[in-house]
Amino acid sequence: MPTEAKKAWIAAEAAAGVREIEVGSFVPATLLPQLADTAEIVAFARTIPDLTVAVLVPNARGAADAIAAGAHKLTLPLSVSETHSLKNLRRTHDQVIAEAARISAMIAALPEAERPHFEGSLSTVFGCTLEGALPDAQIASLAERLMEAGCHEVGLSDTTGYADPAAVRHLVKLVRGVVGDGALTGIHLHNTRGLGLANVLAALECGLDTIDASLGGLGGCPFAPGASGNIVTEDLAFMLEAMGVDTGIDLDSLFAVRGIVADALPAEALYGFVTDAGLPLGFRPAALRQAV
């Protein structure tokens, strides 16, 4: 995707009211050349007022680049499945925890006003396509170790699309029992098996308030070909607004962003239901209903 199209996409989503965007990943350009412009993208996104600019970092080296670029939030994935961790990041649990400690030391050395928020994300936490279900004790232990290594919070990531509403409730309770309520506020869900928004509802009921989604459901897991990927931002925003949750997002403006992405990535299928069906007749967003 051309760098200019990425900028137009981010600017349009922010203008529609999205307040936090993960704009890229600081991975080696030799591995993912399509993300080689992440530093430029971060610099651009930082010029948008009131936008939290988040990035993924696979290690301390990526974190150093992210900090240099001025990202507001860094997310380091740690696969609860060590098999997946070795395959995806080529690192053991111990090695990833060591990276987390290096990153938090880097952050602590910065002036307080410049310190980015640092999240350790428990990926494959709902189960792994290589290992299957993962033991509670292993999940709890890795959550604790991420916090001890200096993460500000941990997140739950359903990398494989294995989550269900009961599992969401169970894992939120389990991990909060270890890290405290304030250190688990976000979840990353896929819609691989159609349960994405049901899982969101369970997460909302647990009090989580940072829900990852991607426009048109772009992304997904390269290990699940044919399956749709991330939950769809448009459907998520519609559900929240329909439920009376004021997201600050203008739905029509958000839906229009699909045009930018479709033009830049003509070969990619864009998912989403509400954009096909349209808004219900007479639909009123949450903010207008609250004002009545």
Next chain:
Amino acid sequence: MPTEAKKAWIAAEAAAGVREIEVGSFVPATLLPQLADTAEIVAFARTIPDLTVAVLVPNARGAADAIAAGAHKLTLPLSVSETHSLKNLRRTHDQVIAEAARISAMIAALPEAERPHFEGSLSTVFGCTLEGALPDAQIASLAERLMEAGCHEVGLSDTTGYADPAAVRHLVKLVRGVVGDGALTGIHLHNTRGLGLANVLAALECGLDTIDASLGGLGGCPFAPGASGNIVTEDLAFMLEAMGVDTGIDLDSLFAVRGIVADALPAEALYGFVTDAGLPLGFRPAALRQAV
């Protein structure tokens, strides 16, 4: 769809563990010739042990046919939107309520052991593509009138795919306040805007335990072309089993029923996520987990 294929479909779903199936609708064959074999289908379905054979009836004449055929459960739709009622059933609210009274009189005249269960279904209750949102007072009044006309229970039907989890909770509370908790146990949901399974989760939390779904999401609303229709039985059954709810359904057997439908309706798209993605590695249905 050939009559023999319908029978094979019903037999295979029942063998997979589905315990209640709406097998057809007693509408005039001049209007919907594809349902002209409903009496034969009901007679066949009644030969399957432990299967509740449900049918849709648009009026007293259809109900007489349904009773003669031996259906166990009759559902009469009443559009909360009178515009939709006139367009769909060509009847006012008063006329539909009068039909309900006629049907309940017919049922009361039967020997007790032969009386079918009689549900009045509040269709378009979450909003109408012609009228938009509908007033609570109108919904409550029609629910009350259906019960006074002799329905055993009322159901909520999201004909238009307008429902969201908050609306499900609100309407269950509203209608139960009028008809009592025991007279509202079922809900009919569409996935038109992607919220189908999130709405199911809200319904389950309210204690509803009869959730309509269709294999491959077949059906849907003819007024919403392009949008997917009913929620998908396969995804619903997967969600419930994943959550630890023992449905009595064998998922692999259920998924295999798609072959029968695909062969008989080669031009119809079959929806569903879990059938594309497959079950999670090491997935254990609820019954096996409870036994451990």
